[in-house]
Amino acid sequence: MFKKLFKPLFKKLDSVLRGVGHRIIDRLWRLGSGLRFFFYILLYSGESFRRIHLTIREIYFTGVMSLIIILVSAFFVGMVLALQGYNTLQRYGSSEAIGVLVALSLVRELGPVVTALLFAGRAGTAITAEIGLMKATEQLSAMEMMAVSPIARVVAPRFWAGVISMPLLAALFSMVGVLGGYMVAVPLIGVDSGAFWSQMQANVDFREDIINGVIKSCVFGVACTMIALFEGFDAPPTAEGVSRATTRTVVNSSLAVLALDFVMTSFMINV
Amino acid sequence: MERTTMDLWVGLFAAAGAAALIGLALKVGNLTTANIGDTYTVTAAFENIGGLKPRAPVKSAGVVVGRVDGIQFDSKTYEALVTIKVDKRFPFPKDTFANIYTAGLLGEQYIGLEAGGEPDALKNGDRIAHTQDAVVLEKMISNFLYNKASETNTKQQAE
Numbered sequence: 001m002f003k004k005l006f007k008p009l010f011k012k013l014d015s016v017l018r019g020v021g022h023r024i025i026d027r028l029w030r031l032g033s034g035l036r037f038f039f040y041i042l043l044y045s046g047e048s049f050r051r052i053h054l055t056i057r058e059i060y061f062t063g064v065m066s067l068i069i070i071l072v073s074a075f076f077v078g079m080v081l082a083l084q085g086y087n088t089l090q091r092y093g094s095s096e097a098i099g100v101l102v103a104l105s106l107v108r109e110l111g112p113v114v115t116a117l118l119f120a121g122r123a124g125t126a127i128t129a130e131i132g133l134m135k136a137t138e139q140l141s142a143m144e145m146m147a148v149s150p151i152a153r154v155v156a157p158r159f160w161a162g163v164i165s166m167p168l169l170a171a172l173f174s175m176v177g178v179l180g181g182y183m184v185a186v187p188l189i190g191v192d193s194g195a196f197w198s199q200m201q202a203n204v205d206f207r208e209d210i211i212n213g214v215i216k217s218c219v220f221g222v223a224c225t226m227i228a229l230f231e232g233f234d235a236p237p238t239a240e241g242v243s244r245a246t247t248r249t250v251v252n253s254s255l256a257v258l259a260l261d262f263v264m265t266s267f268m269i270n271v
Numbered sequence: 272m273e274r275t276t277m278d279l280w281v282g283l284f285a286a287a288g289a290a291a292l293i294g295l296a297l298k299v300g301n302l303t304t305a306n307i308g309d310t311y312t313v314t315a316a317f318e319n320i321g322g323l324k325p326r327a328p329v330k331s332a333g334v335v336v337g338r339v340d341g342i343q344f345d346s347k348t349y350e351a352l353v354t355i356k357v358d359k360r361f362p363f364p365k366d367t368f369a370n371i372y373t374a375g376l377l378g379e380q381y382i383g384l385e386a387g388g389e390p391d392a393l394k395n396g397d398r399i400a401h402t403q404d405a406v407v408l409e410k411m412i413s414n415f416l417y418n419k420a421s422e423t424n425t426k427q428q429a430e
Contacts, residue, residue: 167288
């Protein structure tokens with residue numbers, strides 16, 4: 001009787017545990033094949049550098065084509081930062097510190113992070129969809145058939161294009177954001193232009209702030225591009241599979257960027 | 272080579288990115304102001320440095336003449352030993368006063384140098400003898416309260 005009562009419960013528990021275990025093992029499997037994929041990219045990089053025009057073509061599609069969205073958002077982010085910062089700072093009578101506020105928040109955090117999020121949405125999805133569709137239409141198998149490694153021909157150029165583009169885009173984001181903040185703070189609000197720049201220069205350190213921001217954006221470049229490439233390469237070769245992979249690219253890239261940002265910031269800032 | 276327009280755009284993009292980085296370094300950051308050329312190093316001992324930090328400015332008459340290079344604790348005298356880098360263009364006499372001031376009421380702290388009258392100038396590795404500690408707000412308040420209390424006590428006793 002005891003057995004009879006608990007049998008369905010055990011069955012339920014069993015299936016739940018199986019599901020959890022399956023998911024964990026699946027994640028580990030994907031992590032492992034992702035790492036293998038990463039090593040293959042590094043291995044075939046030399047071969048793809050020999051045909052550098054492939055990488056330049058991809059820099060055009062991922063970097064140059066992302067410029068407009070990056071620059072426009074940077075300008076607006078800078079302007080909003082200046083407006084919000086002024087609102088609080090003027091209560092303490094230190095509205096000249098607005099330059100410091102805008103520059104530090106852009107160079108340290110918002111420049112790399114927002115650029116990476118926009119990059120994941122603008123360029124990462126395109127990479128995933130393109131490679132997923134190449135796989136679905138068997139273009140990658142065709143390349144292998146012709147003894148052309150798809151990793152050297154398709155994947156590695158896109159990887160290096162992303163890694164090169166991201167720091168450049170982040171630097172442009174920070175610079176244009178500072179200019180946006182200047183446009184609001186000096187002509188619109190009437191903060192003194194000299195105090196705006198001199199306070200900024202006195203408090204933004206080249207090594208501590210600017211170089212750390214560049215390091216962050218390089219790491220984000222590797223993470224975003226890797227995730228986009230792997231999701232595309234790993235996608236089931238169906239319409240549904242490609243669409244799911246594209247969604248996963250955005251979700252995973254954003255989470256990876258924010259988590260990595262926290263980890264790196266905690267190393268960079270001495271509390 | 273055929274894709275010339277694409278190469279041009281990528282070149283422009285790379286140039287703009289590099290220019291932005293240089294712009295950040297020069298216009299936003301302190302790459303131009305941090306390096307103050309040739310310097311000489313002097314030390315000064317303080318009993319209390321308050322919130323002084325490395326890289327804090329060293330000013331004389333309000334003009335930045337150097338930077339704090341490092342702060343150590345001297346376990347023999349129980350004092351803070353501050354290393355200061357001063358621009359070679361500004362020699363200071365040997366009996367210069369080094370004071371720790373606060374910019375504004377709650378601002379960051381800096382070292383103010385007040386020149387004395389001796390003819391000899393400070394050399395590399397010299398030690399500034401006359402120093403004045405940072406003002407600690409809590410100490411001042413407790414001193415003030417203590418004085419007030421003892422004042423009222425003596426008044427009562429006199430009555």
